[in-house]
Amino acid sequence: IEWGCVGDGVTDDTDKINSAVVEIIARGGGTIYGRDRKFKVSSITIPSVTTWVKVEFAGAGTPVQRFGTIGDFPQDPPNGMQFISDLNNVNLGVINVAAGSLYSNFNLVLLSIKNLSVRTYNNPKCHGVNAHNAMQLNMENVCVDTRMYNVQASLPTFDSCGILTPKIGNGAFNYLRNISVSGYKWGISVQEHTDGDQIILSSCLHGLWFRIADHASYFKRVCAQRNTNHVT
Numbered sequence: 432i433e434w435g436c437v438g439d440g441v442t443d444d445t446d447k448i449n450s451a452v453v454e455i456i457a458r459g460g461g462t463i464y465g466r467d468r469k470f471k472v473s474s475i476t477i478p479s480v481t482t483w484v485k486v487e488f489a490g491a492g493t494p495v496q497r498f499g500t501i502g503d504f505p506q507d508p509p510n511g512m513q514f515i516s517d518l519n520n521v522n523l524g525v526i527n528v529a530a531g532s533l534y535s536n537f538n539l540v541l542l543s544i545k546n547l548s549v550r551t552y553n554n555p556k557c558h559g560v561n562a563h564n565a566m567q568l569n570m571e572n573v574c575v576d577t578r579m580y581n582v583q584a585s586l587p588t589f590d591s592c593g594i595l596t597p598k599i600g601n602g603a604f605n606y607l608r609n610i611s612v613s614g615y616k617w618g619i620s621v622q623e624h625t626d627g628d629q630i631i632l633s634s635c636l637h638g639l640w641f642r643i644a645d646h647a648s649y650f651k652r653v654c655a656q657r658n659t660n661h662v663t
Contacts, residue, residue: 438468440515445472452477452486460485465512465547467491472516474523474557477565479531480539488514488526490546493572496611498581498633498656513548515578516557521590524561525549531564535598541567548574555615556589563595567603570594570610577614581634581657584614592617593635596625599643618658621648628652637663 434451436444448463448470455461456478467490477486490512516525526549531538542565549559559575562568575593577584593612596619597603605625612618613633617640621627625648632638638658639650655661 436465436468436470438465438470440469440471440513442471443473444470445475448472448475455486456480456484462487462489462543464489465491467511469513469515472514472525473518474516474520474525474527475514476523476527476529477538477540477542478529481532483539483541483566485541485543487543487545488547489543490548493546493609494548494574496574496609496631497576498611498613498631498654511548511574512546513550515550517552518557520557524558524595525551526559527561528563528565536564537566537597538564540565541569543569544573545571546573548576550574550576550578551614553577553579553614554585554587554589555591558591558595559593559612559615561592561595563598565597565603568596568605568607570606571608573609574611575613575615576611579614581613584634586659587614587616587634587636589616591615592620592640594619596621598622599645617663623648625649630654632661633657636660639663 494511530536593615607627618635623646
């Protein structure tokens, strides 16, 4: 289905993308596919569901990873699907999973994000990806940044997180591969059941934040630079 999004980085496509989310949930799950365009949004929200459903956002190609420690760097990557947001709400994410009706307000959704950049603003007052209420989270080839080359980013002060993984006690398996996060107070918030590899964390107050760990997580090949604390 074509949803008529403009994808020019200026026109607000939030309502059309949220309508697509509702439609694919009604069909039992599916993928929202975007070409190499910039989609201006506020918050894309997966509503509460009580039957297992997979909601996936997928771009056409792997986004360019923007990281480093010296010099200047182009502000815009040459290719890749982007969600660009000026959201100002520390309780929400640019991609947001609403509270559900299961135990601890879990929402029976597998959130999958592939080949996508999530871009907010310098010293953001919102999360990039808020999957706190999701049962499972899979992410591959994803950049979450503040539209700033990290060397020029301000010290983040608001209680925002680049990637907020599912909360504790869900029995989930979270999968993170080839992920770059920069410019947030907490780069990636991890509670348990998370397998991460090829992770880049730049210019965050806390790079990897292990909040609670009743059960284990496992991270390999983590590049951490210009964070006040690489691991907390």
